[in-house]
Amino acid sequence: MEVIRTTKLEANPSMRPSSPKITTVIRNIYKQRQLFYILIIPLALYLLFEYIPMLKLRWAFTNYGEVPLSQVSYIGFDNFRRLIDSASFMNAFKNTIIISLMKLIFGFPVPILIALMLNEITSRLYKKIVQTIIYFPHFLSWVVIGSIWFLILAPQNSINSQLATLMGVEPAYWFASKEHIRELLVLSDIWAGAGYAAIVYLAAITSIDPALYEAAKVDGAGKLSQIWNITLASIRPTIVIMLIFELGKILNIFDQVLIMAAPVVYETADVVQTYAYRTGIGEMKIGYSMAVSIFKASIGFMLVLITNSIAKKINDEGVF
Template sequence: MDSDLAAADRQPENHPLRTVKPERFQALKKYWDLYLIMLPGLAYFIIFKYVPMGGIIVAFQDFSAFAGIRGSEWVGLAHFKNMFTDSEFYTVFKNTLLISLYKLIWGFPGPIILALMLNEVRHMLYKRGVQTLVYLPHFLSWVIIGGILINVLSPATGIVNQFLGMLGLEPIFFLGSQEWFRTVLVVSDIWKEAGWGAIIYLAALASIDPQIYEAAVVDGAGKWKQLIHVTLPSLLGTIVILFVLRLGSVLDVGFEQIFVLYNPLVYNVADVIETYVYRTGITQGQFSFTTAVGLFKSVISLILVVLANKAARKLGQDSLW
């Protein structure tokens, strides 16, 4: 293509090769309105995602707000050394991995199961009603949900503990118990996001050719065999891509959720990298140290995405690139 264009540039104005145009410019001219719509989203990522990456240099400095980035002293990898020798960081890192792993194991299949169940509902009015109810929690902030959970799980007046009392069991301080706090985090996260996550899988289910199911029925396949041999294989590509994307945020366990719900009684099991960065960086002013922690988290996430994407390609599944 490039050689053709170069040859075209050397030809007379009326030569046939002069009519050759780069495909990218043809696409730009044909779909100019779509590219125009894309500009605000592109500007968002450039301004709020890529431009701030210049602040990474703070992780290698003894940053002072008064001296600025240019005037701050360069300390190299000193903050990374402090990070790896800080015993509190290892506790925080362990909590982050455990909570993220629990959410991945229990939370990732949630939208898939919900979508499969909704897909089997044939009464459209009932189906839409259920969809609305399961979508609704996504649009509530964690501040609102946190207030609901505090009231519902209260050891004195909460409806859950009242029910346990009716069964003759002792009340449980769910949000103050190190044994129960992570369970509350995982269950509340599934309840809030499963309905919203199911939208993508419902769209994928709607794209499956009905003739495949008809052929399966002719072959004598019941609902269970249709699920195993038709539905799940058709969803596999979508599942793999979303799983790869999920691994990219494996160390992002939800700052707002934990910040709203946790308290000093559960710091040992609830303090994660995001709350640690907030507490150390914002409240104590250790900007360079927490920038180093954030950079470490981003590098780990990038490595996980690359490895997961490579594994998906090795297995012959759809990948991000």
């Protein structure tokens, strides 16, 4: 009978008992099903707006939008050749690189410094108040942020105009100045996002073993030495991961420029995504704008791969 039973199981794999690991996973999913229910709507929205549009990537290799539907045809890489030869696109690409590098150079260290300063605050109440204040701008849309900064930097009836009057100079109109718009974009981005990133670093700092600081004090290490050799060294993996994420979205500048940059400053503020928006939605060059988006995404993907590879070679740390 044992031989017959074994033969039947081998002949029909569906009769075999399921793997204990698979059973455990299914049981755990069922126990935590409420959490998965919560994920349904965000996951559906993410699939709808992030992955389903990828099914239309083939449009980048057609003249879709520039000709009637009956005349749409495959044109190969002509759209990519056109964007490389376009002076407007190259100007937008140059501005994107400059603004992104300015945000990375000046904005990336700010959350780390904020987290280090918050970590030195001993009063829990005061620390919570400061965290709430610096974290609040993260919840605001760029429409609200742009309005706040416009009220501050308007050339008349604003803090900007009052300070200029006290200094005896003409107030600068930041939103319409080609020389100042990049600095405005960088400063407003730091103001809006530094608080969120600081909370991430602060969470990493709180996981450091306090015994390390006690040992450093016994050895005579000062505060700066403790920060450099213990705090920063301990959160280095978090810093590397955040840097990789920042490089991955280094070219994703759209809402901020669309809201805060007027056409008069596009010479120094126009970026790849606003250029794709104007050509795709405004001029209905759908295939061409899709090629612009693919070009931007490809560069961002390569930056992530390169940064992750360098991080793993130097410190054996990376996202994947």
